[in-house]
Amino acid sequence: MSLFRHPIFLRLRTLLPGAPRRPRNPVLRSLLGVLGVTLLIGLVAVGLVVGLAMLLGGLVLRLLMRRDRNVRVRRQPLEGSYRVVGKPQLAR
Template sequence: MSIFRNTLFNRVRFATFGAPRRPRHPFLRIALGLVGVALLLALLFVSVFVGIAMLAVGMLYRLMKQRRTPMAAHARSIDGDYRVVGKAQLPLAH
């Protein structure tokens, strides 16, 4: 005799336990659908502004960091010898 034949453990009852249930009333379905869409739009709206704020704070941080360093630290010169190279000539085709 199996222990799973007990009426307290019913597979059908546990199979539908985690399944989402939609309301049967059509107006309630529409209302909850609109609430879900509004929630998604609100989260998208907030995330866009959070992203813009993060970019703005990062740019301000870089600007403030540049203000603290002296200008001489930014200037760099490259020392070297240069030679002007003429325009390349194609060989005459025969």
């Protein structure tokens, strides 16, 4: 027994006034199927184009920002005082 032919599902469909129903005409049914697949392919293509544009834009921005920045090299070591903490003293 199909899930969509179950009595609970059929009662639920009658309660919802705007529930979508498949058309009975086979030509219209196939046209709507083709339209759905076309829409899905289009959305995936747009998502891929937007994703690639974002990746390329980030790469170009990173390359441009790297050229403008002067890197300073520190000649002297960084001085500081350090303390070794034993394992029993670590807070959990």
